Amino acid sequence: MSKKIGIIVGSLREHSFNRMIANTIPELADSVQYEFISIANLPLYNAxxxxxxxxxxxxxxxEAIQEADGILIVSPEYNSGIPGVLKNALDWASTPTKTAVLIHKPAGVIGATPGVKGTILSQQQIRQTLDATQSYVMPFQKMYISQVMDKIDANTHKLADETTRKYLGRYVQTFIQWIDQVQQLNE
Ligand SMILES: Cc1cc2nc3c(=O)[nH]c(=O)nc-3n(C[C@H](O)[C@H](O)[C@H](O)COP(=O)(O)O)c2cc1C
Structure with missing residues (x-):
C-alpha cells in the first residue's frame, strides 16, 4: 500500500497562498496518497x-495525524513567527505526553509569503516546536517560497512558476525518502 502524507496548512484564509501551494503538491509527487488535515475547528488549547x-x-x-506516515506543514509567517492557529494545532498534537501522535512522526516544513524572506523565521519556530513534540523534522532541506503572488496561476490557483515547482517536487520526493529513513530509525 502506498504511503499517506498528511498536509496541514497554517492559514485558515479562504484564498490562502499556502493552501494553493499545498494543493499543488499532489501533482508534483504522485507516488503517495495525501490527506488534508484541517485545523480550522480545533478549540484553543486548554488542558x-x-x-x-x-x-x-x-x-x-x-486520528488523521496518527494514520499518516508523515506530516507536511505548509504555513505563512505572522509577525516574524509561527501563526497562532498552527501553534495551537501542534500543541493539541503534542499530548498526551507519552502517546502523542507527533512522537517519532516524520515532518517537513514548507512556507510561502508575498514578502521576500520566504517564511524563514516562521519555519525556525515551527521546527523548534516540532522538535519539542519529538517528531522527526527532515534535517537540512528547506523550502522557502517568496513573492508567491507572482508564482500562482490566476486560473488554476496552483503553483505555476516552473523553477519553484521543480524545487517543491524535489523537496517532497526527499521527504518521501525521509519517511523510509525514519521508519528504519523507529524499528
Ligand atoms: C498578522 C499578520 C502578520 C504578518 N507578518 C508577516 C511576516 O512576519 N512575514 C511575512 O513574510 N509576511 C507576513 N504577513 C503577510 C503574510 O505572509 C500574507 O498575508 C500571506 O498571504 C499569508 O499567508 P496565506 O496567503 O497562506 O494566508 C503577515 C500577515 C498578517 C495578517
Missing part, C-alpha cells in the same frame, strides 16, 4: 479540555 480522547475535532485531528 481542562484535554482528557480522554479530547473534544471531537481534536479526536478527528489526532
Amino acid at each position: 481542562d479540555l484535554d482528557h480522554g480522547e479530547g473534544p471531537d475535532p481534536v479526536k478527528q485531528y489526532r
Whole structure:
C-alpha cells in the first residue's frame, strides 16, 4: 500500500497562498496518497479540555495525524513567527505526553509569503516546536517560497512558476525518502 502524507496548512484564509501551494503538491509527487488535515475547528488549547480522547475535532485531528506516515506543514509567517492557529494545532498534537501522535512522526516544513524572506523565521519556530513534540523534522532541506503572488496561476490557483515547482517536487520526493529513513530509525 502506498504511503499517506498528511498536509496541514497554517492559514485558515479562504484564498490562502499556502493552501494553493499545498494543493499543488499532489501533482508534483504522485507516488503517495495525501490527506488534508484541517485545523480550522480545533478549540484553543486548554488542558481542562484535554482528557480522554479530547473534544471531537481534536479526536478527528489526532486520528488523521496518527494514520499518516508523515506530516507536511505548509504555513505563512505572522509577525516574524509561527501563526497562532498552527501553534495551537501542534500543541493539541503534542499530548498526551507519552502517546502523542507527533512522537517519532516524520515532518517537513514548507512556507510561502508575498514578502521576500520566504517564511524563514516562521519555519525556525515551527521546527523548534516540532522538535519539542519529538517528531522527526527532515534535517537540512528547506523550502522557502517568496513573492508567491507572482508564482500562482490566476486560473488554476496552483503553483505555476516552473523553477519553484521543480524545487517543491524535489523537496517532497526527499521527504518521501525521509519517511523510509525514519521508519528504519523507529524499528
Ligand atoms: C498578522 C499578520 C502578520 C504578518 N507578518 C508577516 C511576516 O512576519 N512575514 C511575512 O513574510 N509576511 C507576513 N504577513 C503577510 C503574510 O505572509 C500574507 O498575508 C500571506 O498571504 C499569508 O499567508 P496565506 O496567503 O497562506 O494566508 C503577515 C500577515 C498578517 C495578517
